[in-house]
Amino acid sequence: MIIVHHLNNSRSQRILWLLEELGVPYEVVRYERDPATMRGPDALQRIHPLGKSPVITENGQTIAESGAIVEYLLETHGQGRLIPPAGTPDRQRYRYWLHYAEGSAMPLLLLKLVFMRMPQGPMPFFARPIARAISKKGQAMLVDRQLKTHMDYWEAELSRSDWFAGPEMTGADIQMSFPLEAAAARGGVAGPHPKIKAFLDRIHARPAYQRALKVGGPYEMLK
Numbered sequence: 001m002i003i004v005h006h007l008n009n010s011r012s013q014r015i016l017w018l019l020e021e022l023g024v025p026y027e028v029v030r031y032e033r034d035p036a037t038m039r040g041p042d043a044l045q046r047i048h049p050l051g052k053s054p055v056i057t058e059n060g061q062t063i064a065e066s067g068a069i070v071e072y073l074l075e076t077h078g079q080g081r082l083i084p085p086a087g088t089p090d091r092q093r094y095r096y097w098l099h100y101a102e103g104s105a106m107p108l109l110l111l112k113l114v115f116m117r118m119p120q121g122p123m124p125f126f127a128r129p130i131a132r133a134i135s136k137k138g139q140a141m142l143v144d145r146q147l148k149t150h151m152d153y154w155e156a157e158l159s160r161s162d163w164f165a166g167p168e169m170t171g172a173d174i175q176m177s178f179p180l181e182a183a184a185a186r187g188g189v190a191g192p193h194p195k196i197k198a199f200l201d202r203i204h205a206r207p208a209y210q211r212a213l214k215v216g217g218p219y220e221m222l223k
Contacts, residue, residue, distance in 0.1 A: 002026040005055040012054030020208035090166035097164040097172035105179035158195035
């Protein structure tokens with residue numbers, strides 16, 4: 001039996017979604033973030049030394065990292081679903097977006113989150129205006145221009161097809177859902193990015209996505 005070690009408001013939500021799309025039986029072990037620090041509990045370190053989520057266990061194996069989990073589940077339980085045929089251009093696109101999501105997109109969005117939360121941290125009252133100024137300048141100089149470049153890139157790719165790796169949804173779209181949802185929460189997708197908004201509307205309407213939300217519990221992107 002697959003066990004998903006699920007941390008609330010985390011990337012593990014998309015692993016639940018993938019399993020619902022595949023119709024594979026699984027169990028969920030829940031963990032809650034510390035409301036003050038937003039960190040996962042120490043109990044997660046008993047599953048994996050880094051104490052991160054998502055992590056799954058099956059048949060004595062412990063598998064971490066979203067991309068590795070997606071690849072494992074599709075190879076082991078997918079039966080050819082949610083992955084383009086080998087040797088095709090769409091398969092190469094699938095591989096690229098599967099790794100781009102965490103390798104290129106999420107570091108930028110994490111930096112965006114750090115700058116957004118900076119003025120909210122504990123500090124003397126006289127330091128708060130300085131923190132706000134640093135946050136604003138840091139976002140403008142280090143994040144927002146790059147984020148726009150990435151979002152324009154996503155928009156262009158989604159103008160080629162409804163999905164990132166061809167005409168059908170794949171595991172790459174599940175992997176890319178988190179960066180796009182984070183961008184919507186932290187950077188905004190209104191105006192010149194209608195294809196991104198349409199992509200989010202499509203995935204949110206999928207029955208498997210909605211079932212995963214019921215299983216995972218209330219889900220809100222950190223911002």
